[in-house]
Amino acid sequence: MAKDFSTRAENYAQWYNDLVIKADLAENSAVRGCMVIKPYGYAIWERIQAVLDKKIKDTGHVNAYFPIFIPKSFFSREASHVEGFAKECAVVTHYRLKNSPDGKGIIVDEDAKLEEELIVRPTSETIIWDAYKNWIKSYRDLPLLINQWANVVRWEMRTRLFLRTTEFLWQEGHTAHATREEAVKEAETMLNVYADFAENWMSIPVIKGTKSPAERFAGAIDTYAIEALMQDGKALQAGTSHFLGQNFAKAFDVKFLSKENQLDFVWATSWGVSTRLMGALIMSHSDDNGLVLPPKLAPIQVVIVPIFKNAEQLSLISDVILPVKKALEAKGISVKYDDRDTQKPGWKFAEYEFKGIPVRLTVGPRDIEQGTVEVARRDTLEKEVLQIKDIENKISNLLDQIQKNLYDRAFAFRENNTTRVDSWKEFKEVLDTKGGFISAHWDGTSETEEKIKAETKATIRVIPFNNVLENGSCVFSGKPSTQRVLFARAY
Amino acid sequence: MAKDFSTRAENYAQWYNDLVIKADLAENSAVRGCMVIKPYGYAIWERIQAVLDKKIKDTGHVNAYFPIFIPKSFFSREASHVEGFAKECAVVTHYRLKNSPDGKGIIVDEDAKLEEELIVRPTSETIIWDAYKNWIKSYRDLPLLINQWANVVRWEMRTRLFLRTTEFLWQEGHTAHATREEAVKEAETMLNVYADFAENWMSIPVIKGTKSPAERFAGAIDTYAIEALMQDGKALQAGTSHFLGQNFAKAFDVKFLSKENQLDFVWATSWGVSTRLMGALIMSHSDDNGLVLPPKLAPIQVVIVPIFKNAEQLSLISDVILPVKKALEAKGISVKYDDRDTQKPGWKFAEYEFKGIPVRLTVGPRDIEQGTVEVARRDTLEKEVLQIKDIENKISNLLDQIQKNLYDRAFAFRENNTTRVDSWKEFKEVLDTKGGFISAHWDGTSETEEKIKAETKATIRVIPFNNVLENGSCVFSGKPSTQRVLFARAY
Numbered sequence: 001m002a003k004d005f006s007t008r009a010e011n012y013a014q015w016y017n018d019l020v021i022k023a024d025l026a027e028n029s030a031v032r033g034c035m036v037i038k039p040y041g042y043a044i045w046e047r048i049q050a051v052l053d054k055k056i057k058d059t060g061h062v063n064a065y066f067p068i069f070i071p072k073s074f075f076s077r078e079a080s081h082v083e084g085f086a087k088e089c090a091v092v093t094h095y096r097l098k099n100s101p102d103g104k105g106i107i108v109d110e111d112a113k114l115e116e117e118l119i120v121r122p123t124s125e126t127i128i129w130d131a132y133k134n135w136i137k138s139y140r141d142l143p144l145l146i147n148q149w150a151n152v153v154r155w156e157m158r159t160r161l162f163l164r165t166t167e168f169l170w171q172e173g174h175t176a177h178a179t180r181e182e183a184v185k186e187a188e189t190m191l192n193v194y195a196d197f198a199e200n201w202m203s204i205p206v207i208k209g210t211k212s213p214a215e216r217f218a219g220a221i222d223t224y225a226i227e228a229l230m231q232d233g234k235a236l237q238a239g240t241s242h243f244l245g246q247n248f249a250k251a252f253d254v255k256f257l258s259k260e261n262q263l264d265f266v267w268a269t270s271w272g273v274s275t276r277l278m279g280a281l282i283m284s285h286s287d288d289n290g291l292v293l294p295p296k297l298a299p300i301q302v303v304i305v306p307i308f309k310n311a312e313q314l315s316l317i318s319d320v321i322l323p324v325k326k327a328l329e330a331k332g333i334s335v336k337y338d339d340r341d342t343q344k345p346g347w348k349f350a351e352y353e354f355k356g357i358p359v360r361l362t363v364g365p366r367d368i369e370q371g372t373v374e375v376a377r378r379d380t381l382e383k384e385v386l387q388i389k390d391i392e393n394k395i396s397n398l399l400d401q402i403q404k405n406l407y408d409r410a411f412a413f414r415e416n417n418t419t420r421v422d423s424w425k426e427f428k429e430v431l432d433t434k435g436g437f438i439s440a441h442w443d444g445t446s447e448t449e450e451k452i453k454a455e456t457k458a459t460i461r462v463i464p465f466n467n468v469l470e471n472g473s474c475v476f477s478g479k480p481s482t483q484r485v486l487f488a489r490a491y
Numbered sequence: 492m493a494k495d496f497s498t499r500a501e502n503y504a505q506w507y508n509d510l511v512i513k514a515d516l517a518e519n520s521a522v523r524g525c526m527v528i529k530p531y532g533y534a535i536w537e538r539i540q541a542v543l544d545k546k547i548k549d550t551g552h553v554n555a556y557f558p559i560f561i562p563k564s565f566f567s568r569e570a571s572h573v574e575g576f577a578k579e580c581a582v583v584t585h586y587r588l589k590n591s592p593d594g595k596g597i598i599v600d601e602d603a604k605l606e607e608e609l610i611v612r613p614t615s616e617t618i619i620w621d622a623y624k625n626w627i628k629s630y631r632d633l634p635l636l637i638n639q640w641a642n643v644v645r646w647e648m649r650t651r652l653f654l655r656t657t658e659f660l661w662q663e664g665h666t667a668h669a670t671r672e673e674a675v676k677e678a679e680t681m682l683n684v685y686a687d688f689a690e691n692w693m694s695i696p697v698i699k700g701t702k703s704p705a706e707r708f709a710g711a712i713d714t715y716a717i718e719a720l721m722q723d724g725k726a727l728q729a730g731t732s733h734f735l736g737q738n739f740a741k742a743f744d745v746k747f748l749s750k751e752n753q754l755d756f757v758w759a760t761s762w763g764v765s766t767r768l769m770g771a772l773i774m775s776h777s778d779d780n781g782l783v784l785p786p787k788l789a790p791i792q793v794v795i796v797p798i799f800k801n802a803e804q805l806s807l808i809s810d811v812i813l814p815v816k817k818a819l820e821a822k823g824i825s826v827k828y829d830d831r832d833t834q835k836p837g838w839k840f841a842e843y844e845f846k847g848i849p850v851r852l853t854v855g856p857r858d859i860e861q862g863t864v865e866v867a868r869r870d871t872l873e874k875e876v877l878q879i880k881d882i883e884n885k886i887s888n889l890l891d892q893i894q895k896n897l898y899d900r901a902f903a904f905r906e907n908n909t910t911r912v913d914s915w916k917e918f919k920e921v922l923d924t925k926g927g928f929i930s931a932h933w934d935g936t937s938e939t940e941e942k943i944k945a946e947t948k949a950t951i952r953v954i955p956f957n958n959v960l961e962n963g964s965c966v967f968s969g970k971p972s973t974q975r976v977l978f979a980r981a982y
Binding site: 027029030031034035036037038039042043045046062064065066067068069070071072073076082087088089091092093094095096097098105106108117127130131134140146150153155167342 | 567610618
């Protein structure tokens with residue numbers, strides 16, 4: 001299984017790509033930059049979707065669906081949005097094909113040219129606000145709290161499975177509010193939903209904060225983000241939530257009559273997470289033996305491998321182990337019993353280790369005699385022998401332990417890879433040797449941020465929420481600064 | 492609510508459109524032919540999705556995701572598929588926009604022209620079989636049982652909300668098998684899944700059968716379908732399942748090594764249902780008072796409307812009724828308690844009636860004194876007064892009754908609107924006066940079928956499974972026939 005699989009130390013990027021392919025998570029398709037999400041990868045995404053969808057609904061939102069196409073002119077309506085989004089995108093210009101006159105295949109029918117080109121949505125603010133214009137008349141229609149699960153397309157030049165693909169899957173929330181305060185609070189609420197999901201379900205510790213103006217969403221007043229640190233010391237933005245002010249309301253003329261009978265533009269937010277989370281999940285926990293999954297998102301949490309030489313032995317094992325499987329399933333644990341005789345136990349061990357199944361139980365004829373079972377944890381690769389009669393009670397607990405251990409490990413890694421830096425020399429040194437987050441003073445200007453990026457490829461990941469204010473001098477310009485911000489190279 | 496709402500008798504098409512808009516199910520967007528599925532409509536679709544997804548998984552399938560774009564040349568690979576699908580579709584020709592030199596908006600960047608145009612998927616056989624080529628090597632890889640939930644685009648000239656839209660949502664299953672028999676069985680299994688869903692969840696009786704060659708899916712050997720009859724006497728194809736033979740395996744060169752070490756092309760099926768089901772749902776049950784929903788698919792099954800003049804009265808009612816709500820919810824019933832004081836009871840009655848909530852409970856101060864509640868059924872519009880203490884036990888039963896009543900009503904309608912016809916004169920008369928399904932002899936030729944369609948717009952909906960064989964003469968040509976088939980005008 002794991003032969004010709006790169007180690008992380010050898011080549012992290014290659015390790016990542018090998019892992020995604022060999023663990024059957026995703027692969028490249030015939031269309032440049034577009035991936036196929038394979039069943040095992042999609043099953044993890046379905047778990048992510050199900051949990052997030054519930055959290056989004058529990059915070060008062062409902063789902064809807066808006067068109068995949070956006071008229072080209074819509075992008076020009078919001079001045080900064082057009083700069084950010086209407087460039088590298090898929091443009092539909094025609095609506096018909098016809099048989100080629102030479103009889104060889106089909107060609108575009110030039111008579112079927114669209115009057116106005118359509119853009120495959122890179123994000124849906126414009127088409128959604130065009131609809132909201134008719135939905136919002138009075139304060140009674142507010143807040144409008146809508147989410148959409150959809151595919152989006154951004155024509156990326158360099159793509160990497162899950163991390164940056166031309167087409168990706170995501171959810172995008174788009175809300176409208178009567179007041180600025182309520183909209184800001186909504187943007188914060190949703191960032192907290194994302195942070196809670198990342199930490200308690202994905203076992204990924206994240207830092208919540210505000211983006212610098214240069215890193216803001218095109219059209220936003222403020223962008224909040226959760227940032228995670230990957231094993232190679234690069235940061236990954238795992239979710240964003242935007243306070244859009246009245247920008248889109250003004251661009252699409254969406255006004256409401258307040259309780260006081262005043263006509264005013266509504267206040268907006270948007271927020272999203274995407275299949276990029278799959279990349280974060282992989283790069284936070286996996287190792288040189290393959291994928292490592294937090295139990296709460298693992299499609300299969302426990303795999304049982306019987307060791308048998310003949311049908312009689314298998315039957316003895318099954319008699320004992322199938323009731324255990326049933327008992328575990330009754331507790332909501334997903335269990336796979338792999339009793340195939342077409343593959344050897346060693347092949348199965350390698351397979352399930354590579355695919356990151358959190359717990360493996362192995363049972364042979366001698367175990368049955370002794371009433372024991374071997375329990376192997378994927379996160380630590382530790383094994384222990386337990387009494388079969390105890391399994392039912394111990395597995396839930398073990399899954400919780402693994403979930404927590406993955407978080408603790410990732411948290412310790414981040415702590416060890418966050419460095420306070422006070423000089424430009426040190427900044428560059430740390431970045432090139434150790435990587436990770438660098439906590440440094442910044443003078444607050446986009447000019448300095450740009451220069452730092454140009455020289456080092458490091459960007460300001462976030463200005464953490466509730467940041468400690470302290471006087472200092474900018475690590476680059478030496479100008480006065482009131483706080484440290486987090487720099488890193490990033491995915 | 493229902494003012495300026497057409498009745499079915501006045502104008503069925505207008506009634507349908509009004510209902511979809513006024514019940515907040517969907518609306519047209521700024522993009523021609525593309526709809527916005529509004530939250531209430533989407534909530535129904537989510538119920539449909541959840542139930543179908545479980546049924547699809549329970550029959551052994553897993554979900555995956557394939558690219559939205561298909562290289563143009565892929566369509567030419569399967570000869571009949573290209574004729575059926577590569578014509579009216581959205582064609583992506585460019586991947587970049589740029590600022591217009593005149594400073595007015597953005598234009599397509601002619602330097603960013605794709606070498607090969609991409610088609611927004613109208614269906615995914617080709618891109619999926621291109622992937623399967625690498626996934627299938629041996630009989631051990633079979634059967635491959637995959638489903639995808641996705642959006643697809645077909646450039647329709649005349650569109651109608653849910654029934655025929657340029658973009659629509661659907662699921663498409665694509666399976667590969669080692670033998671012809673297994674693939675045929677799979678296609679039948681999935682048609683049965685659709686029929687079970689239509690009848691037991693949507694309360695829509697359907698006829699299962701085979702399509703005539705003229706109505707077959709482009710690229711299929713056989714197309715099975717479920718056909719339902721709408722209230723206006725037109726048929727609606729509610730789901731299809733295709734036996735594709737080895738056509739796509741040959742087009743994309745997908746071979747497997749059998750147990751006997753023979754290399755052979757695999758056998759395939761594909762099957763799908765779409766947001767069109769929403770149209771079937773609406774047109775099967777709804778009436779001149781608005782939407783009628785089968786309880787199993789209703790996002791809100793029970794609405795409770797308190798009648799109160801002041802906060803004190805409301806508080807008295809809430810004290811009694813909130814425990815009832817909780818008890819119902821504990822049974823898995825979705826309940827909305829609308830205690831808003833911003834809308835009058837009459838408005839609420841009209842609103843929930845129009846939106847098809849299966850059961851409405853009304854409780855006023857006198858009811859509380861007497862321990863009673865008024866229960867109104869949406870399907871029959873009947874009301875009865877029940878003891879509050881009995882509500883908890885009676886509502887489940889009532890919801891089941893409504894579910895069954897809707898089916899029985901639709902079944903009786905179909906029975907009354909299926910006519911055996913033995914002459915061409917009668918055929919045309921029945922079609923123009925009564926509509927519905929016409930059971931008539933057909934000589935089995937596409938030529939006759941085409942002529943019937945040209946003259947009457949009626950098509951063969953299905954040749955029912957297990958059709959009774961009987962000698963007769965074709966209703967149109969007079970030639971010998973061995974069986975009756977079902978004709979109808981259709982959506």
